[in-house]
Amino acid sequence: MIVLEKRPQPSRAWSFATPLVAVLATMVFGGVLFAVLGKNPVEAIGTIFWEPLFGEFAFYYRPQLLVKGAPLVLIAIGLSLGFRAGIWNIGAEGQYIMGAIFGAAAGLAFYPLEAWYIFPVMVFAGALGGWVWAMIPAILKVRFGTNEILVSLMLVYVAEQILASVSLGLLKNPEGFGFPGSRNLQSYPSAYNSELITGSGMHWGVVAAFVAVIFAYVLLNRHLLGFHIRLTGEAPRAARFAGVNPARLILFCLGTSGVLAGLAGMFEVSGPSGVVSIDFNVGYGFTAIIVAFLGRLHPLGIMLAGFLMALTYIGGEIAQSQLGLPAAAIQVFQGMLLFFLLAFDLLTNYRIRAARSEVA
């Protein structure tokens, strides 16, 4: 017999080790999956993890890791603040969409004027869009005690409808022959979030992601507000005695994650994507939830997790075209990562024991 015994205190060693163990377990079971599909598992895993970093065309994939990872990190950092305090913003995808719409709309309003201030205005508008969308569940929760998980999630679908609407109407490219989608911001220099160094993949969104990591780290470790966030998550009663104002905390956490998700959407639409289209969002807001947990809600962990996730995306695509792996297998592989992480997380709070001696 094996029993689980609650640890008196969460194990620090395991809280660091679980992400690594989860990645290893994913590799092993992913390998089994690929083998069952008739592919060489070592080659498949190698392609996914090695090829983007050190393969023949790594000069192209490495910058792409930044492009793919930055929005994940940016959103996940925002989410992690709330998650630490037990405030669950599941609707980052919607905030990301609204940030993109606000940002692109602000830029396109100036078209075809060229001026230095257009991009900063777009950045502000993008942040505002995400913030407004996150304030809806925040205010509803503070005022009426609604559940922020449900409200924020449902608002994703509302945002998707708004996205479809503006792609077909308000922001539709007047020179697009009636097809949906906005003008391409990549061909509007004042609004284009171009690479800062050509070929490096570094655009303003990547810079913002790194800045967010640093700020979150400082906030959580050196600032009273960060202490309140951690305290509320770990010991809600103690937090109340310490004078934490829960309403303010909710507004701050949801607001910040909304701003960061909105920024991510804005940097994406003005850079790598270029157009507001019906299919603009590809799930960064949801994947960022995985990234946040994979990174143990710690800023540096999130940064690493974001790039690991980007690696599985890019490596997964390479594995598809080189080895003919089906897309679904790659998605299962990514799903395994979260599954194993949550499973091994158990070991942080519990230890496994042989129960025989104790029963007697």
Added chain:
Amino acid sequence: MKFTSLLASAAIALGLATSAFAQDKTKVGFVYVGPVGDGGWTYEHDKGRQAVEQHFGDKVETVFVESVPEGPDAERVMTQMALEGADLIFTTSFGYMDPTINVAKKFPDVKFEHATGYKTADNVSVYSARFYEGRAVQGHIAGKMTESNIIGYIGSYPIPEVIRGINSAYVHAKKVNPDVEFKIVWAYTWFDPAKEADAATVLIEQGADVILQHTDSTAPQAAAQEAGNVITFGQASDMSEYAPMPRVSSIIDNWAPYYIARTQAVMDGSWSTTNTWDGIGPGMVEIGEISDAVPADVKEEALAMKDAIADGSYHPFTGPLKKQDGSDWLADGETADDGTLAGMNFYVEGLEGEIPQ
């Protein structure tokens, strides 16, 4: 900045050169928006890919990536294929248009073929099929067979291609059944079985006994089968597993001849930028077998219409036709020009509701 950009392009050129040396086969890449098992749009493109492999045997190598989101991810997948030495890349969804153009700029020696778009370049061709010709045949059968006089239509996105299909089906349903009414639901997706099934169920609950779909999965077929007494048409693929009921016929996209011809052109070095829009005549659009659930006389009329479209004696958009707002579109005997059809953003007279804006 200059220097690094030089470096980057040198690196890309180097990558191209090395892969060019390594290859003796023509490499053809396919980028798919859905899974190859969707049973519709992507499934047919993949059949085209397999036909290319079969036709050329050892002389070609094909690669594909499925379920690629439209946007930066598509751009990366295309770049990756080009880097790995693809000579020809088919990008098979409308939303891949700007990414295709972007990647094509970086790889002037690689040929690109974009389905259903309108932007071409020195190394980018576009191709599409005149699905609306098949819709005319469907509309005829639907108008004849409906008893509730309500025809449900699952639209994907309100883009010209889809609006053309709705208009074509409506015009021909109305012609044989003046009381017919179209109910249109926009799913805002090309492939989402759950949403498509919901849309079909809603339409059936509103009294529709014919479901037309411009989405790619077989979910509406399944929903119709469950409801009973509702007929459907296969979309993009034959979907014959639902024949003879509810699926009474289908529009099949047959990309194989085109893919083979274009691959051949790359091999011969005769590839040039083209804008292909073929219909029933050249065989890019096929009408799947009309099942026994359709009365013999209706079947005969439908086949006659198909033949007339094929030999060019009949155009599905022949006047007199008016736009929804009552203004004149086509005079008596006049046929629609391709320019108007390509950018079609209006309903014909009689259709209710508005195109989402």
